Amino acid sequence: MMTSPPWAERPGRAGGLAKGLVLTFVVAAVLFPIYMVVLTSLSTQEAVSRAGGLVTAPGELSLAAYRQLFAGGVVTRAVLVSLGVTAAGTAISLGVTVLAAYGLSRPGSLMHRPLLFLVLLTFLFGPGLIPSYLLVSSLGLVDSYWALILPTAVTAFNLVVMRSFFMSIPGEVTDSARIDGASEFRILRRIVLPMSKGVTAVIGLFYAVGYWNSFFNAVLYLNDNAKWPLQVVLRQYVLQGQSLFVGQSGTGTIPGQALPPGLAVQMAIVVVALVPVLFVYPFVQRHFTKGVIVGAVKG
C-alpha cells in the first residue's frame, strides 16, 4: 500500500470536525461584522436605539437610511461618477501597465534599465502634495476627471508584478511566434496576454479598487462639488455635525441643521461603498493567488 506523506492523509473524524469548527469560526468572524453592518443599515432608528448600537437580531426593517442617502440625487450622481472614473481609469491603467511591463520585460528593449530604474524610484520617493498639485494644475487638469486618473495611472508595484510575470513566460514561446512572423504587438495580444489572464485580472482589480476608493485626489483636485466621486460625498455624511466649530462654542450652532446621522445611515454608507467591490471580487478571486505569488517563486 502506498504511503502518502502526512499532510496528504485523510484527516480523522475528530481532526475533520476540529478543522470544520475552526474554519466555521473564521468564516463567521469575517461574515458576522458584514451581517451586522447590513442589518443595521436596514433597521429603523428605534431598532438601533434598542440595540444600543449595531443591530444583531433583526427587528423592524426599513429602507429609510438608503432613501435618505439617495434622496438628494447627489449620491446617485456620485455613484455614476465613481463608476465612470473606475471604468475609464482601470482601462487606461491596465493598458499602460501592460504595455510598459511587456516592453520592460523584453531583454534588450530600448533603455529598459534606466526606465525600470525610474519606475522603481517612485517606490521610494513619492512626490509631495504641493509638487503634485502644481503639476496637475499646470497641466490644466484641476476640476477635471483626468486629475483622478492620470496621476495614479501607473503603480510601480503593479508594473513590477506584471513585468516579472511576463518574464516568466518561456522565451521559446515568443521565439516561435516570432519565427512565424508575428510582430511584438501581435505576440503581446495573441500569446502573452492570453497566458496572463490571472495576473491581468488581479492587477485590474487592484486598479479598480483604487479608483473606486479615490478620495484624497478628488478632494484636492475637484473644486466643483458636482464632480465629486462617491467616497468624498459619503464621507461628508459621516462628518455631519461632527466638528462644526461653532457647535463647540454653542451659541452659533446652525439652526435647523440636522443632528448627526443615525447609525443606520452610516452603515448604509458602508454598504454602498462596499457593494461593488464585494460584487466584483468573486469573479476575480480564482486568479488571485496565482497572480500575486508570481513574483514570489520567480527567482
Added chain:
Amino acid sequence: MNRPPGATTTRRGFLGLVGLSAAMAAGGGLLGACSTPSGPRPGSGGATAAAAEKLTSLAPAYTPFPGVRPDIPGIVSDLPGIPGVGGGFTTYPTSPVPALTRKAGRGGSYKAMTPLWGPVPPGLADNSYFQAANADIGATVEFQITDGTVYVDKAIARLASGDIPDIMVIPSWEIEKMADFNQAVDKAFEDLTPYLQGDKVTPYPLLANLPTAAWEWSVWNGRLMAVPFPTEPFPFALLYRKDLFERNGWNTAPKNADELYRLGKEITDPKGKRWAFGDIHEMVWTIFRIPQEWRYEGGRLVHKYETPEYEQMLEFMRRLFAEELIHPSVVSSKGANEKDLIGGGQITVYRDGLGGWKELLQQHRGKNPDFALDAFPVFAHDGGKPLMYHNNAAGIFTFVKKGTPKEKVEEILSILNWCAAPYGTKEYELSNFGVEGKHFTRDDKNVPQLNDLGRKEVAPTYLFLGGRPIFVDWVAYPDAVKANMEWQQATFPHVEKTPFDGIRIQRPSRFSGLQVPTEDKFTDIMRGRRPVSDVKQIVAEWRRDGGDEARDFYMKILRDNGRA
C-alpha cells in the same frame, strides 16, 4: 522659508506681524467636538507677535446694528482681543427685519471655497436655495465646498500653487498648521485695510457690527487681511444634569474643590451604573486658578505647569480617578462619547462647550420633556475668587484673492456684508433656512424648520463667508437660553486677563510640540501610574526641552510691548 523655532520677535514683528494664537490653550476650543479645547496646537515655523495698539487702530469702527435687539442683552467686551458675551433670544422674532436696504451685489460672479462638515448640497445649477440667496444678493456666489477635515491640505496646495478662488475661507486652526502663512497671506490675498479701516467700513454696516476684538485677529503683517468670524468667550463649562440633580437634591452650586469631591462621592454608584463625572480635568484647571498658559509675577513669567496650583490640581484629579468617581469608559478610552453617557444618566457632570448643551437638548427633550442641563457657577478650589479661560475672538477668516480689481473687492465685501446679517434679519433667515414655504415652514413657536427640499439643498455655506455677532439663539429651549445667559453674564467678570491679551503671538513650534508629551506625563500622575512627586522632574524635562526657551521668547514679547 521656515524660520527656526523659537525665533524672537523682530522689529517687523513688533510692527504688527502676525501671529496667530495668543497664548491660549483654550483657543483650541474652536476645534470642535472632535478634539479637546486644549489640544495640541501644531506649531508654525515662525514665531511672532503683533502689538496691541496697532491692531486696534486697524480695525473698522464698531457701530452696532440697531435692527435686532436680543431678548437678553449680552456684554460688550472692552478687554483687548477677548470676545464679549452675545445676547440671547428666547423667542424667534415675529417678523424678521431686512438688514439691507439695497442689493448687495452688482451682478458679479465669484467662486468661494468654504469648509463643510456635513452632506454636500447639489451644485448651483440644481439648487434652488443657492439660486434664491444669490438672487437676493444680486450676484452669483458659487461655492467650492471642501471636506472640513482635510481642508488644510487643499488650502495649502491652492495657496502654494497660486490657484486661489475669489473668496477663500480658512479656519484659524488650519492657519496654524501652515508654516509660512505670514508670507503666503501677502502673496495670495488682497489687503482690506484701505476698504475697512476705521470709518471706511461705513458702506458695510453689518461688517461694522462685528466686534472689534474679532477684527484684531484679522491682522497679518500690519494689515487687515480678512473678515473674521466672531466667537464667544468661553471654551467650556461644567455642565450637569439639572433634572437628575433636582430630583435627588444634589448640590447644584459647589463652592470649592472639596464640595465638588463630596458631590462626586454622593452621586457615584457603580452598582446603579452611575458615576459623577466624565472628563472634567480641563475645568478643574480653572477651579485651581491655574493660568491659561503663563502668569506674570515678580518680573518673571511662570508657566502653568510650574505653578503650585498645577500640582494641587493633579492631586485632586488623582483622587477622583483613584476613588473611581469618573466613568470607567472615560477612564479607559479617549473615545468614549460623553454626550451619550450624560444623555443616558451614566454620568451627571462633564466638561463641554456650551454648544453641547443645545445638542443634548435636541437629542433628549423630545423623548424626555424633563431633560435639563445647567452649568455650575464658576468657583475656585479654596472658595476664593474664581477664574475662567477665554477663547480667541475670531475662529474663521474670509480672504479675498489678491489682484482683484477695486470695484470687485467692493462687491465682494458687500456680499460679505450681506452674509454678516445677524440673527433675526430677513437675510439671516434666507441664508440659514432658504425661502419660506419652499425650503422651510414655521413651527408653533414661529421657528423656521427645514422641509425635505430644505434638508436637501440648504447647507452652511454663506454662513462661513465672514461671520456675524454670536447670539444664544436656542429659541426652542427658552429655559436653557436664560440659564446659559445667566451663567455667561455671571462668569464674564471672572475671565482671566492674561499677560498677552491683545497681542497676537504665533507660538514657537518646538514649544507647541512639547504640550502633548508633557501632558501625557501629567496624565500618568492623575491616573496613579506615577507619583505626584514626579511633577518636579516632569517640569524639569519640560524646561530643558523648550520650556525655558519659550519663556525667553514670551518675556521678550512682554518687554517689546512695554509690559515688563
